Amino acid sequence: MKIGFISDVHGNLEALETSLNLLGKESLESIFCAGDIVGYGPNPEECVNIITKNNIKTVMGNHDYAVNDAQFDEYFNTVAREAIIWTREHLSIHATDILKSLPLSTTLEGVTIFHGFLNEKSPFRYILSIADAIDCFKNLNTQIGVFGHSHVAGCFVHKPDGGVEYISGQNSLTLKVSHEFKYLINVGSVGQPRDRNPAGACAILDTDTMIIRILRFNYDIKSVYKKIMERGLPPFLAERLLSGY
Numbered sequence: 001m002k003i004g005f006i007s008d009v010h011g012n013l014e015a016l017e018t019s020l021n022l023l024g025k026e027s028l029e030s031i032f033c034a035g036d037i038v039g040y041g042p043n044p045e046e047c048v049n050i051i052t053k054n055n056i057k058t059v060m061g062n063h064d065y066a067v068n069d070a071q072f073d074e075y076f077n078t079v080a081r082e083a084i085i086w087t088r089e090h091l092s093i094h095a096t097d098i099l100k101s102l103p104l105s106t107t108l109e110g111v112t113i114f115h116g117f118l119n120e121k122s123p124f125r126y127i128l129s130i131a132d133a134i135d136c137f138k139n140l141n142t143q144i145g146v147f148g149h150s151h152v153a154g155c156f157v158h159k160p161d162g163g164v165e166y167i168s169g170q171n172s173l174t175l176k177v178s179h180e181f182k183y184l185i186n187v188g189s190v191g192q193p194r195d196r197n198p199a200g201a202c203a204i205l206d207t208d209t210m211i212i213r214i215l216r217f218n219y220d221i222k223s224v225y226k227k228i229m230e231r232g233l234p235p236f237l238a239e240r241l242l243s244g245y
């Protein structure tokens, strides 16, 4: 069976639609989202509706959480804070309630899906380094963990000798899963990549062949850029879509 993964859509409707069209070409059993449906982008309501309509099981990202907790704003930088205030003002009660109901993690056979980190006390810690990954592997009870949060696509591989290797997903990636190893896969960001590649990212796991693919796709960045500027969101959020950083 094939399972699709998306993450960090961040209210980018054009990127979300493109990713789902791409994943739709494969015979997928289901699609999961590793959090942050909203925040930063100009179409949060539409993205929540599409995720819901397509039965995409989603875990809670820090921006999804912040929609329902203004006290969380202090953890954001100025741009993120401005954007989450805008997002709160532009979401329906229905969409807000959906975001509130998201779990911190979910598990299917052999795969744990979470947003930032596998720790209930600090679920939004980042995995940015080998040391962070080693810490997170300690709490991974399945062979594969799928996450997002940093918007940097790639894979940490835990070897039986305790060593951890990092493989970048900056330009797409195909990886055969070995039964001896454990994996933490950052599926990258659909709607706001930060790994110096402006192309969106998503992933597919084939549980029959045990092959993981991280896919990169181009989408209509210009339309999203225009909407961010027109709707009064911080211009930096438009600019970074062009640079992918």
Ligand SMILES: [Fe+2]
Pocket (backbone or CB within 6 Å): 008, 010, 036, 061, 063, 149, 150, 151
């Ligand atoms: Fe995010």
